[in-house]
Amino acid sequence: MKTRSLNRIILYASVVAVCAFLVFPIYWLFITAISPPDQLRALPPKFWPDVPRWDVFAAIIRERPLLLWLSNSALAALGSVIISMAVSVLAGYSLSRFRVRGGQSLGLFILTAKMLPATLLVIPLFGIFRSVDLIGSLWSIILAHATLIIPFTTWMLKGYFDTIPRELEQAAMVDGCSPFGAMVRVILPVSAPGLAATALYGFVLSWSDYAYARTFLTNAQTNWTANLGITTMKGEYISNWADISAASILVALPVVVIYLFLERYLVGGLTAGAEK
Amino acid sequence: MAGIRIEHVTKTYGSLSVLKDFSLDIADGEFVVFVGPSGCGKSTMLKILAGLEEASSGTVHIGGRDVTDMAPGDRDIAMVFQNYALYPHLTVRKNMGFGLKMRGTPADVIDQRVANAAKILGIDHLLDRRPKALSGGQRQRVALGRAIVREPQAFLMDEPLSNLDAKLRVHTRAEISALHHRLGVTTIYVTHDQIEAMTMADRIVIMKDGLIQQIADPDTMFRRPANLFVAGFIGSPGMNFLRSPVFDRAGVPTVRLFGREVALQASASLVGRDIVVGLRPEHIAAGAGPVTFEVQPRLVESLGSEKYVYLDVPEENRTQVARIENSDDEERPTDTIIARLINPDERAIGKHITLSFDPAHLHLFDAKTEIAIQ
Numbered sequence: 001m002k003t004r005s006l007n008r009i010i011l012y013a014s015v016v017a018v019c020a021f022l023v024f025p026i027y028w029l030f031i032t033a034i035s036p037p038d039q040l041r042a043l044p045p046k047f048w049p050d051v052p053r054w055d056v057f058a059a060i061i062r063e064r065p066l067l068l069w070l071s072n073s074a075l076a077a078l079g080s081v082i083i084s085m086a087v088s089v090l091a092g093y094s095l096s097r098f099r100v101r102g103g104q105s106l107g108l109f110i111l112t113a114k115m116l117p118a119t120l121l122v123i124p125l126f127g128i129f130r131s132v133d134l135i136g137s138l139w140s141i142i143l144a145h146a147t148l149i150i151p152f153t154t155w156m157l158k159g160y161f162d163t164i165p166r167e168l169e170q171a172a173m174v175d176g177c178s179p180f181g182a183m184v185r186v187i188l189p190v191s192a193p194g195l196a197a198t199a200l201y202g203f204v205l206s207w208s209d210y211a212y213a214r215t216f217l218t219n220a221q222t223n224w225t226a227n228l229g230i231t232t233m234k235g236e237y238i239s240n241w242a243d244i245s246a247a248s249i250l251v252a253l254p255v256v257v258i259y260l261f262l263e264r265y266l267v268g269g270l271t272a273g274a275e276k
Numbered sequence: 277m278a279g280i281r282i283e284h285v286t287k288t289y290g291s292l293s294v295l296k297d298f299s300l301d302i303a304d305g306e307f308v309v310f311v312g313p314s315g316c317g318k319s320t321m322l323k324i325l326a327g328l329e330e331a332s333s334g335t336v337h338i339g340g341r342d343v344t345d346m347a348p349g350d351r352d353i354a355m356v357f358q359n360y361a362l363y364p365h366l367t368v369r370k371n372m373g374f375g376l377k378m379r380g381t382p383a384d385v386i387d388q389r390v391a392n393a394a395k396i397l398g399i400d401h402l403l404d405r406r407p408k409a410l411s412g413g414q415r416q417r418v419a420l421g422r423a424i425v426r427e428p429q430a431f432l433m434d435e436p437l438s439n440l441d442a443k444l445r446v447h448t449r450a451e452i453s454a455l456h457h458r459l460g461v462t463t464i465y466v467t468h469d470q471i472e473a474m475t476m477a478d479r480i481v482i483m484k485d486g487l488i489q490q491i492a493d494p495d496t497m498f499r500r501p502a503n504l505f506v507a508g509f510i511g512s513p514g515m516n517f518l519r520s521p522v523f524d525r526a527g528v529p530t531v532r533l534f535g536r537e538v539a540l541q542a543s544a545s546l547v548g549r550d551i552v553v554g555l556r557p558e559h560i561a562a563g564a565g566p567v568t569f570e571v572q573p574r575l576v577e578s579l580g581s582e583k584y585v586y587l588d589v590p591e592e593n594r595t596q597v598a599r600i601e602n603s604d605d606e607e608r609p610t611d612t613i614i615a616r617l618i619n620p621d622e623r624a625i626g627k628h629i630t631l632s633f634d635p636a637h638l639h640l641f642d643a644k645t646e647i648a649i650q
Contacts, residue, residue, distance in 0.1 A: 167361035170328050175426075176349035176378030189365040 033057075033245035040241055056246045066247055068222070069229035074254070076138055076213075076225055077206040080145035084153050084202045085195070087146075092157030093183055097166070107158070113151040121147065122215050129216060136220035141213055145206040152205070153198045160194030161187065196262050204255055226251040278339025278429040279304045280325070280462060285334030287320050287486075294320050296486045298334070305460045307453075311473040312483035312509075318466045319434055321483075325464065326355050326432050339429045349378065354423035358435040360415045362407040368394075368418050369403040375426045386425075393425040396455070413444050420455070430462040437472065449475060470510050474498070482506050504646040507554050507639055513584065515554045516613035519595035519643060522546045533593060534569040538635050542649065546640075551649065552595055554639035557584070557616035565632025572628050574612065585615040585629070595643070 032040060033056055035049040060066060094100075095107050125144050126135070134140040164187060172182035188195065213228040224232075230247050233240070280302040287295035295317045302308050310318035323329040325336060327348035335344045343351045354375070363371050372393060373386040381389075394400040397417045407415055416436065423431055436452070437445045453476050456463055467473055473480045474494045482489045482497065482505075490502040501507035507515045520531035528539045529546040531553060540546065575586040589611050615631055640649040 165359060165361060167357045167359055168363065170326075170348070171355065171357060171361040171363070171422075172374075173328065173348040174326055174353065174355045175375035175422075178347070178349075181378075186363055186365075190363070192365075 029245050029248060033242055033249055035242060037240070037242060053242070056242055057250065060243050060246045060250070064229070064233065064243075064247065065224075066226070066229065066250060069224050069226040070251065070254070072138060072223055073207055073225040073227070073251070076141045076145065077203045079138070079142035080149055080206045081199050081202045083142065083146040084149040085199055088150050088153040088157050088198070089188070089195070091150075091154045093161055093187070095154070095158045096161035097169075107155075110151050110154055113147075114155070118148055118209075119211055122211060125212075126215055135216055136223060138217075138223050140216040141206075141209065141225070144212045144216065145202075145209060148209075149202040149205050153202055156198045156201065157191075157194060160191055160198070164190055200258060200262055203258065207255060278462060279306075280339075280430060280464070281335075281337040282321075282325070283335045283337075285321065285324060285331045285336065287317070287324065287329065288332045294486050295324075295331075298486075298488060300481060300488075300491065302462060302464065305462055307456050307463045307465065307476060307478045308481060309473040309477035309479075310464065310466045310481045310483060311468065311470055312489075314468060315485075316483040317486040318468075318481075318483050322355075322432050322434055322464060322466045325430075326353060327351050352429045353432055354426045354428040354430075355432040356419050356423050356434065356436045358438055360407075360419040360436075360439075362415055362418055362422070364407050367404050367406055368399065368410070368421075371407065371418055372403075372422045372425050375422065389425045389427075390421075393421045396424070396458075397421050412440055413448065416440060416448060420452070424455070424459065424461075428461070430464065433463065433465045435467050436465075437467070438469075452476065471512060474510065480510075482509060500648070501554075501639065502648055504552060504554070504641050507641070507648070511556060513557050513614045513616065515556050515639065516560075517595050517641075518553045518555065518589060518593040518613070519550065520553060520593060521550050522548065533567070534571065534590060536567055536569055538567050538638075540638070540640065541635065542640060546649065550643040552641040552643050552646070554641060555613070555633055555637065556639075557614040558618070559637040560615035560617070560631050560633050562617050562620045563630055563632060566634045566636075568630060568632040570628050570630050581619060583617045583620050585617060585631075587613050587615060587631075589613055 031047065031049065034052040034054065035046070036051060036053060039046050039049055091110075095103060100106075121144070125140075125147075129135050129140045129143075134143070168186055168190065169177075169179070169182035172186040173179065177185055208227065209225070210227045210231070213225045214231075217223050217225065217228060226247075230244060230251065233244050233247060280300075282298055282300045282302075285295060285298045286293070294315075298317075298321055300308075310321060312318050320329060324331045325338075327343065327346060327350075331344065335342060337343065338351055338353065363374065366374065369390055372390045376386045376389065390403070391400065394403055397420060399414060399417050399421060402410060402414060402418070407418065410418065416439075419436065433452075437448055440448060449472060452465075456476075465472075465476060473482075474497075477494055479491060479493050480497050481491050484505050490497060490506045492500075492502075497506065497510050501510060501515075504517070508517070518533055520533060522529045522531055522540070524530070524544070524547045525537060525539065527544065529542055529544055530537050530539050531551070532538070533553060571587050573585045574588055577584040577586075594611055641647065642649055
């Protein structure tokens with residue numbers, strides 16, 4: 001009995017320690033944002049400012065085109081997610097369901113695309129986009145992000161479709177659906193949790209990109225994404241860390257909100273009940 | 277409703293042949309069961325009938341139409357899957373109406389037919405639930421309901437009872453039979469369970485390794501199995517097999533079983549051949565009879581009203597006939613046979629017991645070809 005409660009104490013202590021370790025940077029970001037500049041480097045450090053500057057968020061939105069940057073980021077993320085999902089739903093479904101000669105190696109080939117570091121593609125993509133006059137356009141990063149996202153999402157969706165019993169679309173076909181109809185009417189609705197998780201993954205991948213935006217959009221200020229915009233707030237001699245932190249929080253917020261909104265899909269098991 | 281004609285259907289995957297020249301005529305309204313051990317090709321044949329798999333060669337006619345190259349949805353058949361395959365995102369009502377909706381049936385007609393089918397199956401109180409809120413038995417009924425609202429030319433059922441517990445299985449088995457009598461729709465039912473086949477079928481098609489072994493009604497299948505495989509598969513516990521050469525005794529072909537000479541009611545041409553003699557466990561009786569022998573049981577299992585008595589087979593009668601995995605016949609070594617004694621006298625199950633059988637009940641098979649000797 002005694003060892004059991006001791007185990008429990010150790011378990012909870014570890015959980016608290018790990019959580020504190022993970023949450024502390026976010027907490028510190030928040031503290032930095034609302035602290036007056038002179039308290040940022042105080043020693044010993046202050047864990048809560050004497051006079052919190054709550055107006056920092058409103059001020060940053062007034063002073064910088066943060067809302068424009070955010071909407072550019074959102075457009076780029078939505079665009080690349082839509083393209084990626086359209087491609088990878090069909091590709092993942094095909095890889096999962098159809099046995100084609102060479103299908104296995106094709107799947108592995110797509111997988112290798114995941115292994116290339118994103119920065120490796122920056123130069124060739126720059127060349128391609130320059131020749132079709134896309135440098136400075138949001139389309140450049142939409143397409144670039146899609147090339148990154150599609151291999152991931154294709155494999156995620158293939159894995160998800162693999163878990164859905166084939167009998168479901170066979171039943172739909174006996175009921176009168178075409179193979180494509182069976183996918184649209186039965187498999188996709190059943191896959192909603194998988195689709196949501198995959199789309200969210202792609203969204204975050206695009207939202208958090210810096211390298212592509214920095215390369216393709218630097219000379220087009222009106223098309224800056226949030227991440228690119230924030231880095232321009234760092235001056236050569238003076239950096240207002242409070243402002244940068246406040247802007248960072250505002251950029252992170254949409255992703256947190258989406259996670260909260262989609263959480264039930266991410267953990268939900270909608271296929272329960274399809275089989276015995 | 278319609279008859280089904282399957283002509284010379286084969287199915288190969290590369291060099292693997294899973295279905296070898298399958299031909300069968302099914303009458304309108306008939307209940308046909310495909311039975312056999314796993315991997316015998318019965319499910320493949322059903323999927324070819326449904327259009328979910330393509331035949332490598334051969335043709336399929338349903339109701340006089342050649343449907344060989346038709347999409348599943350155009351064949352006017354309904355299928356019940358082993359795992360039910362209910363659409364998890366739709367309510368029971370929409371699950372059942374899905375096929376009709378795909379065919380453009382007006383909504384009020386769909387509603388009425390779903391309501392009727394639900395009433396027949398006793399699931400009218402479940403119509404607004406999702407499949408995950410149903411028990412196994414209820415899901416099974418919804419799957420049946422989804423098939424019957426369509427009023428198709430034929431029902432195809434792929435082991436629909438194998439996910440139910442034993443009690444519910446027996447109950448639902450009777451219900452499916454009753455439903456078939458009521459609707460009279462041609463039904464093809466796939467199972468590996470010979471009891472389901474025996475109890476439900478008008479005709480049984482028994483398969484092994486992609487080949488039809490015998491097509492017959494249940495009684496014929498039981499009384500006159502075409503070969504050793506059928507003999508061992510049908511019946512529970514399975515038929516006992518004893519090997520013996522046939523010799524001549526005063527012009528009568530005779531074998532030696534349990535040390536007794538047994539005259540066979542068969543043609544004299546058998547003399548000199550090696551045969552396998554089949555004897556059903558229920559044809560061995562306690563006490564003296566036409567052929568009487570004494571043995572010491574190895575094991576006695578009591579089921580209350582009957583007893584299974586396990587007997588050692590004499591060395592000379594042992595046969596290496598491979599026992600086929602039969603769903604309800606446990607691994608039985610080749611040196612053991614079973615006698616099934618109905619209400620035996622308790623005193624009879626002593627150290628040594630006297631058992632007997634009637635040579636008229638013996639089944640004879642050629643030891644080499646394994647085919648029944650008529």
